[in-house]
Amino acid sequence: MAKYLYRLGLWAAKSRKKVLLGTLVVLIALGIAALSLGPSFSSELTIPNTPADKAGKVIGEAFGAAANPSAKIQVVFKAPEGKTLESAELQTVITDTLDAIGQDSGVAGVTNPMQLKNLSADKRIGYGEVSFKTAAGEVTEATKETIKHQVDIARNAGLQTETRGDVELSKGGEFPVEVIGIIAAFIILAITFASFLAAGLPILSALIGLGGGMLGIVLCSTFIEIQSVCLSLAAMLGLAVGIDYALFMITRFKQQLAKGFSVQESVAIANGTAGSAVLFAGVTVVIGLLGLSVARIPFLTMMGISSAFCVITTVLLTIVVLPAILGWMGHKLTPERENKLFKKSKANKQKASSSKWGLFVTKRPLFASFASIILLAVIAIPFFHINLGLPSDGTTKAKDTTERKAYDLLTEGYGVGFNASLIIGAQVDKPAEDSSQAIAKIQAEIGKLPGVQSVTPAIPAPSGKLYLMTVMPQTGPDDTKTKDLVKEIRNFSNETEQSDHIQLLVTGTTAMNIDIAQKLNDALPVFAALIVVLAYIILVLVFRSLFIPLKAVLGFLLSLGATLGFVVFVVQDGHLLNVFGFPASGPILAFLPVILIGILFGLAMDYEIFLVSKMREVYAHTGDPRKAILDGVRDSGKVVTSAGLIMISVFFGFMLAPDAMIKSIGLALAFGVLFDAFVVRMTLVPAVMSLMGKSAWYLPKWLDRILPNIDVEGESIMEEIGKKKNKKIA
Template identity: 75%
Template sequence: MAKYLFKLGLWSARSSKKVLLGTLIVLLALGALILSFGWSFSSELTIPNTPADKAAKVIGAEFAAAGQTGPKIQIVFKAPEGQTLDTAQWQKVMDDTMKGIGEVSEVAGVTTPAQLQNLSPGKQIAYGEATFKVPAPDVKEETKTKIEQRLDNARAAGLQAESRGDVELSQGGEFPVEVIGIIAAFVILAVTFGSFLAAGMPIVSALIGLGVGMLGIMLATHVVEVQSVSLSLAAMLGLAVGIDYALFIITRFKQQLAQGYSVQESVAIANGTAGSAVLFAGVTVVIGLLGLSVARIPFLTMMGISSALCVITTVAVSLIVLPAILGWLGHKISPAKAKQQAKKRNAKQAASGSAWGLFVTKRPLLVAVVSVILLGVIAIPFFHINLGLPSEGTTKAKDTTERKAFDLLTEGYGAGYNASLVIGAVVDRPSDAVTQDIAKIADEIKQLPGVQAVSPAIPGPSGKLYLMTAIPQTGPDDTKTKSLVKAIRALSERTEADHRIELLVTGTTAMNIDIADKLNQALPVFAALIVILAYMLLVVVFRSLVIPLKAVLGFLLSLGATLGFVVFVVQDGHLLGLLGFPGSGPILAFLPVILIGILFGLAMDYEIFLVSKMREVYAHTGDARQAVLDGVRDSGKVVTAAGLIMISVFVGFMLAPDAIIKSMGLALAFGVLFDAFVVRMTLVPAVMSLMGKSAWYMPKWLDRILPNVDVEGESIMAEMEKKGKKIA
């Protein structure tokens, strides 16, 4: 593999202008296609064939003929302080507002608060409803603007008016959070390389790879359903790994320049050596991302595929386009004077070793124990994790109309109103005495623990399905609400046996609960699969049975600490203000799966970058301790810079207004912090020092049958030495 990448890098360096022109043409062509066809992302996070999904389809089919389907929004009103909404003045303002909304072209119809008779007990809060003619994603911005104008008129009259539901009125305009990570990455790279030109190259390379990947994802939205959150995750990951991979290659390029190789020789060697590590690091990330499909959850599968596409394009750009950039501008990175200084510095480092490496290898047992205890303590909150899909009360910023509407409904009707459960009673017998049985069942539901109220049952057009709504006493994110959903479904077993009436439970809250349960079931299978596949890959790369095992166990420690810290912040409510979260709530149901897929790949990236150098030294010297010292010294700075860049990019996404993106940014930022600095840079050298030569144990029979991927590029360097540093 190293020889092929060596030749690829040499070709790119020699054909730099052609490669860069071709890249520009590809970007322009993809951009032109996007401008012509646009894109169509979905906002739905659903799982087919869950109990709530099946119930929603049955109920939807029953009431579709009656024209009672279509996306809806609630318009929530609140009277001024000290006043109530039951006066003629405020009734007129609410009626006029709803009438104005009903006149908007894409609105099918409206229902006023007076028609719904839903004044809150204190008579200060009420809401109307508007139903749309078109699916929620197809509602035009012009329509949203006109509805917002009607709300502004109500506000000008003196009422508070907010909206929530299937169509969100809060529009974009947010600062592009990716810019924050890019700026931070540029500063870190400038310090690492001591050159603004060199610092800009990894960012340019990453942006090209990310651009190709994201444009490809946008085009794919016309063929398959892609969720909008997939693009954010792909951008977050593609940008971070793209910069890191370019950093690793450019670092090796500078080392070869300092040793007297020409620009083209240095490019080719860097691509064959560091490029091999980048390729295998990228493969581990892609394995983790594609492994998300094991859960058989469509939106999760698409998130994995989208992110994997961005990783693949950034790897390809790092191995093809970056060598062309280096071949074109590489001679400006390290002038002759700097080469001599680098030689002296390298000689001094070789004699003294890394200060951090010396510290760890002198007291490996103490360092290892402290590291494990630290990560273990941080992981403790993980054991009371509550998974779910957060509601508007935890995902929406406090200044959005959706969050304000959510809070008003909670204030007026109680926390359980926002957790309403839609219950369909399906009748499987002749209609005699059905009405009485449905009434009895409704009374039984009222008596269940945690039920605040149950609406009267409404018969469907066929007479075979009755619809009612149960209001829990607790909110949508509360574990007691989950227990209530299970209790109603358990009651269905008895109603089927006694009355031949099945109870179906659906609604947003029930769907979120089912999604969380489905993800929990998929998590062990997914985790086991990617760990086994990655272990096998690392055995081939490192020619060792023990080091891949150490890498996997280290990942489990960092994963536990990451999830523990996320629970401590997001669920337990600590540091919310400092980290910018709108409120505490459950952990995003698919966050652990995504975190495992991504963090495992990144952890293996750092493992490959760090340990591949150790293996190279051990293969030449047979000195296990020196291999650890040289690995920490030569690759430690790269891993440190790469980790800081990753954290910077993910912290940038933590500043996004969307709490889902924010929570993923938090998890990945602290996951990289724990893994790169506590596990890879501290625990790994400590454990390898304790194991000594046994770390590199490999049965001879297994070593013979495994392919030699030469990830360190030993064959290239041997060939270069034979040719006297000249490329044939």
């Protein structure tokens, strides 16, 4: 593989104009195609065939709504202090507002609070409903603007008016948070390379790869269902790994320049050596992402595929386009030009202290090991009371959005359980005259269950085989007690089936979210086990050792536990919410642990490969395990440190996004990289390897003969180049 990449790099450097022009043509073609077709992303996170999903389909068919995909929103009103919504003045405002909205061509119909008879106990809060003619994603901007305009008119009349539902009206005008991460990455790269030009090249390479990946995803969204969160996750990951991989390549390129190689030779060698590591590291990230499909959850699978596509695009750009860019501008990155930015005393000081951290860790391996393990274990403690769920407007929407204000008004008017309402379908096996009496009895029994605030009277379907009622819990949609209530009702269904031959079907948004969270929770152990086994096998192939991969996998589990523990500490337990900008505490995003395992696995293996591959190279030549550790920390530690800081910067930029879902993913990935790169890879890895000595590199001879030799460091290339030089000298 290294030899092929060497030839590819040499070709790209020599044919730089063709490569760059071809890349530009492809990007323009993708852009034109994506813009002409237009993006079509879904905002729904659903899992088919869960109990709530099946119940929803049965109820929809019974009441003739199965084929009705139209969206709905609630328009919530609150009367000013001292007035009620029953006053003639406010009734006129409400009627005029909803009637004006109803005249829009995209609106199917409206109902006002008086028709729905839903005024709160103090008569100050009520809500109307707006039904659209199309699904949420097809509602036009013109219709949204009509609704926002009428809502503003009602507000100007002194009536607080907010909206929430399938169609969001508060989107748009958001600051591109990616810019913050890019600026921070540029600063780190400028310090690392001591050159603004060298600092700009990794970002340029990453942006080209990211652009291709994003345009490809946008194009695919017109043909297959892709959730909008997939685009954010792919951008987050593609940008981070793109900069990191380019950093690794350019670092090796500059090292070859310093050794006297020409620009084109340096490009080819960097592509054959560092490019091999980049390709292998990218493969591990892609494997982790595609492994998300093991859960058999459609939106999670699409997240993995979208992100993997972006990573693949980034890797291809790194090993094809970046060599062309270096072939074009590499002569401006000479060591002599770099030294002008630094004083000699500073350069000498850096050279002398380059392995201080390695010396510190290897002299105190027991202390470093125990300190790292205890630190990560303590941070991981909150993980043991994790509560998984899906986002609600009360936990994900910023307090100044109309959706969050509507959520709070409904909670104020009807109780916290209003936003967690459960739809119960009572399915009668054989309709009879006494069916209504049995349903009334069941309704009364449900009302007595712990955690139930109220139950509406049962409404029969036209067939008489299904009765519909709504249960309002005493707790909110994110509360564990609401989950317990859903289980209670489903358990109660077993009793009603035996006694009355009536099955209870529980559905509604809250029930669906609970089922999705449970499905994801069930998939987590299988997925984690698969990733751990896969990581071990891959690292055995790379490092030809039984114990180094075991250490790497255990380190990954430690950093994963600490990351999840910290996220629970902040997001669920409500600590430091203002520091990180979360609107409120709430459950952990149900798919976050699975996403985190897939991504953090890939990134952890990246750092492991970058760091330990150098150690393996030195140990293979010297047989001295301590020298191998010191040289690895000295030569690769700077790259791992810079790469980790860049990753953290990019993910931190996404933490500033207003969407709490993206914010929580950014938080988890930023601190996951922090724990893994700096505590595990830069501290625990060299400390444990110091304790293990030569045994760290143990591999049975019979297994060594069987395993394929993966030349990640490109040793075969360097040997071949050395032989050619010797022949020329001779």
